[in-house]
Each structure stands twice: as structure tokens, then as C-alpha cells.
Amino acid sequence: MxxxxxxxxxxxxxxxxxxxxxxxxxxxxxxxxxxxxxxxRNWLIRVPIIIVLLAIVFGYAQFLWVAERWVNWNPDYPAQYEAGVKTGTVGEPVDAANPNSCVTSQIVEVTKGLIDFNVNQNTWIPSHPLSKAGFFGVPWKNTPFMDNKAAFQLGINTVIRRTTIELADRLGRVRGTSQINQNLQDAKEAMSYNEDAWWLTFSAPFIQPSTPERHRTAIESLDAFNKEMADCSGQFDARTDNLLQFLDRVTGDIGSTSDILRGQMEASDMGWFDTRADDRFWFTYGQLYAYYGILIATESDFSEVFADRRIGTVWNVAREQLRQALDMTPFIISNGNEASWIMPSHLATMGFYLLRVRSNLVEMRDILDR
Structure with a gap:
């Protein structure tokens, strides 16, 4: 049967x-x-093919190494700038005994450090030729790997761009009527350069400065500006309205990023299998990582405004929330349903931190605007 x-x-x-x-x-x-x-085939054909294959293998091995190796990542990096901060108003003499030695800008110092972290201490991934080539033609952002560091660096870069714009257009000049500082203008232009430029291009003139090269010139320009400040020949306008506008720009950036997270959460709830969730998450993380240092430096440069308008208490809460967000480093990023207990929504959690920080910055801005 x-x-x-x-x-x-x-x-x-x-x-x-x-x-x-x-x-x-x-x-x-x-x-x-x-x-x-x-x-x-004969060896005249075989040898070049072997060389090309070896170049591809070693090229991808090197790309794998630099794309997955995060050098000197440290959420507490602002401590190195706080340790030796000079007290006093930016651009004013350090003390009566040194009338020709003035206080430098901590915002500029942190910005320099973030650029150095992105392109000197680490390899700048977005302009790496194999990053641009993708995974057999598929963009890395559409795969579950090899794009996290690039997204993190781009998040940091958006903050650096914003900061150099504010330095050149407002903070480094008096009430917008004085001449723009050339060093700050050069830094602003360098940081506005294409984020994925390699030194070879398919369009004329076929050879161009790479993104890391242009960013290194921004470091030199920012360093030159702070030397002007140290020599008491530079200008830094640490007024209340400048701080208010800078906080407006920061809250706008954070709000925009929050909307990006929301859009991804609405577009997918595939949990660990959402290949776009990781780059959204690490872009946001990079932005908060950079703003954590920049805002601590802002507290130093605008210390008189912080004390006069009594916004220190609100800022301390925002600072603590920023630092708490940087403790969130899951091994695998999940974009599941918010009610899920198997595949959590890391994007929702990061968005919660974003909105908490933003609400405190808005409160600071309201206090300044009274």
C-alpha cells in the first residue's frame, strides 16, 4: 500500500x-x-587578466578594511577641548598681563578636530572609488553592509558645513557689516565641495582635487583664523542674536533629520532586513556626534550670554540627552514595527532622542528671544 x-x-x-x-x-x-x-589563451593574455583580478581582490580587501575600521571614535571627545579652555571672551585678551594674547574660538577648534577625524584619522569613505562603484553596480546604501561608516561621516560633515557657513557669514564678523574673514570664507568654500569627489573624473579636466584634499585645506584655513584670534587681530561676534540664530539653524537641521527617520519608518517595517535603516541611523548618529562637540564649544564661546540669560540649566539637560543618544550603538540596526518585541525600531528610539534635544534647544532659543 x-x-x-x-x-x-x-x-x-x-x-x-x-x-x-x-x-x-x-x-x-x-x-x-x-x-x-x-x-x-596564451600567457600574453593570461598575465594581464591575473593582474586585474589580483588588483580587484586587493582593492576590495583594502576597501573592506577602511570601511569597517573606525579609528579614534569616542563619544566623549569634547573633553579634550574642555580641559584646556581659556576663560574669557573670545577675541579679548586672556588677562591684563598678556594684552597681545587673546582668547581663541572653541567652535573653530572642535570643527577642525571633526574634519581631522573624518579625513586624516579615518579614510573618507564616500569618495573611495569602490564605494562609488557599489556592490557589482548596486549602491552600497541599498545593501546591509559597507555603508555605515560612510553615513556616519556624512552626518558629521553636514554639521561641519553648517558651522563653517555660520562662522563665515555671522560669527566671524561684526554685525554683518564688516568684511568677511577670508580664512573663514576659504573654509566655508572647501567644506561646500562635493562629498564624493575622487582625484580622477570622467569629465574635463579629468583630474581634480579629491574631497579629503579640499577638507584638509579647510583645516588650514580654520587654524589660520584662530591664529588671528590668538594675535588679537581677528573678530568673533559672540552676541545673543548670533547665538539665537545659530540655535535656529541647529534645531532646523535636527528637525529635518527627524523627518528623514520618520519617512523611513513609514516606508518600511522590515526590522533587521531593512537595508536603508542602518545608513539613516548612522547618519543621524554622526550628526548628533558632531553637534555634541560643537554645542559644548558654543557654550564656551558664548559663556557670557549663557551666564547673562541663564540658559545653563536648560543646556545641561540638552547636553545630557545628547550624550545619552551617543550610547545607542546596536550591532544590527532594526526598523521594525514600534510595537514589536522581536525586531525593535531603533529609528524610533533615535528619533525620540532627537526630538528631546530639539525641544531643549527650542527652549533655549525662546529664552534668548525674550
Whole structure:
């Protein structure tokens, strides 16, 4: 009685096995054909092919190394700037005994440090040729790997761009009527350069400065500005309205990022299988990482305004919330349903931190505007 049943399942499994064999042979056929073609060629053709294949293998190995190796990542990095902060107003003499030595800008120092972290201490991933090439033509951002560091660096870069714009257009000049400081203008232009520029391009003149090269010139320009400040020849306008506008810009950036997170949460709830969730998360993390240092530096540069308008208490809460957000470093980013207990929504949690920080910055802004 069981013989027909057994025979049926034998036919089913035989068909499945034959189908798997056809699929495997179809997938392997191009490689078999290429191997057969390669064996029939002479060494004048074989050697260049071997060299190209070795270059590809070593190139991807090097890209894997730099894309997954995070050098000197430290959420508490602002402490190195706070330790040696000079007390006093930016641009004013350090003390009566040193009338020709003035207080430098901590915002400029932190900005320099963040650029150095992005392009000197680490390899700038967005302009790496294999990052631009993607995974066999598929952009890395659409894969679950190799894009986290790039997204983190781009998040930091948006903050640096914003800060250099504010330095050049408002903070580094008096009431917007004085001449723009050339060093700050050069830094602003350098940081506005394409984020993914490599030194070779398909358009004329075919050779161009790479993104890291342009960012390094921004470090030099910012350093030159702070030397002007140290020599008492520079200007830094630490007024209440300048701080208010800077906080407006920061809250606007954070609000925009919050909307990006919300959009991704609405677009997908695939949990660990959402390939875009990780780059959204690490972009946001990079932005908060950079703003944490920049805002601490802002407290130093605008210390008189903080004390006069008594916003220190609100700022301390925002500072604590920023630091708490930087403790959130899950191994795998999940964008699941917010009610899920198996695949949590890390984007929702990060968005919660964003909005908490933003609400405190808005409160600071309201106090300044009274």
C-alpha cells in the first residue's frame, strides 16, 4: 500500500533535485565558460587578466578594511577641548598681563578636530572609488553592509558645513557689516565641495582635487583664523542674536533629520532586513556626534550670554540627552514595527532622542528671544 506513496515522493524529490541542478549549472555556466576560454589563451593574455583580478581582490580587501575600521571614535571627545579652555571672551585678551594674547574660538577648534577625524584619522569613505562603484553596480546604501561608516561621516560633515557657513557669514564678523574673514570664507568654500569627489573624473579636466584634499585645506584655513584670534587681530561676534540664530539653524537641521527617520519608518517595517535603516541611523548618529562637540564649544564661546540669560540649566539637560543618544550603538540596526518585541525600531528610539534635544534647544532659543 505504501509503494505508490513512496514512488510519488521519490519522483517529487527527483524533480526538485533536477531543478536545483539546472539552477546551479545555469549559475555556474558563465564561470565554466570563462575558465575554458582562459585555459585556451596564451600567457600574453593570461598575465594581464591575473593582474586585474589580483588588483580587484586587493582593492576590495583594502576597501573592506577602511570601511569597517573606525579609528579614534569616542563619544566623549569634547573633553579634550574642555580641559584646556581659556576663560574669557573670545577675541579679548586672556588677562591684563598678556594684552597681545587673546582668547581663541572653541567652535573653530572642535570643527577642525571633526574634519581631522573624518579625513586624516579615518579614510573618507564616500569618495573611495569602490564605494562609488557599489556592490557589482548596486549602491552600497541599498545593501546591509559597507555603508555605515560612510553615513556616519556624512552626518558629521553636514554639521561641519553648517558651522563653517555660520562662522563665515555671522560669527566671524561684526554685525554683518564688516568684511568677511577670508580664512573663514576659504573654509566655508572647501567644506561646500562635493562629498564624493575622487582625484580622477570622467569629465574635463579629468583630474581634480579629491574631497579629503579640499577638507584638509579647510583645516588650514580654520587654524589660520584662530591664529588671528590668538594675535588679537581677528573678530568673533559672540552676541545673543548670533547665538539665537545659530540655535535656529541647529534645531532646523535636527528637525529635518527627524523627518528623514520618520519617512523611513513609514516606508518600511522590515526590522533587521531593512537595508536603508542602518545608513539613516548612522547618519543621524554622526550628526548628533558632531553637534555634541560643537554645542559644548558654543557654550564656551558664548559663556557670557549663557551666564547673562541663564540658559545653563536648560543646556545641561540638552547636553545630557545628547550624550545619552551617543550610547545607542546596536550591532544590527532594526526598523521594525514600534510595537514589536522581536525586531525593535531603533529609528524610533533615535528619533525620540532627537526630538528631546530639539525641544531643549527650542527652549533655549525662546529664552534668548525674550
Amino acid at each position: 505504501l509503494d505508490p506513496v513512496i514512488a510519488f515522493f521519490e519522483r517529487v524529490f527527483h524533480a526538485i533535485g533536477r531543478g536545483i541542478g539546472v539552477v546551479v549549472s545555469t549559475l555556474l555556466w558563465p564561470f565554466v565558460a570563462i575558465g575554458r576560454w582562459y585555459r585556451q
